[in-house]
Amino acid sequence: MAEIGHPVIGDIVYSNGKNEFGIEGQCLHAQKLQFIHPTTGKEMHLEAKLPQYFQKIIEQLENLQHA
DSSP states (O other): OGGGTOOOTTOTTTSOSOOTTOOSSOOOOOSEEEEEOTTTOOEEEEEOOOOHHHHHHHHHHHHHHHO
């Protein structure tokens, strides 16, 4: 993502080295995942809500964009 001008927040390897939001880890999230379990062969469906701190960062970025 950094190569196209959109570094992932919290990515210490490929970002600009800044962590202005003070998070640990990267701001990557998958709302839905679907895969075949390697042992059982069963199709798995997983869903996860956006973490609250992600939503807070999105709101901060939106506020910067509209300022």
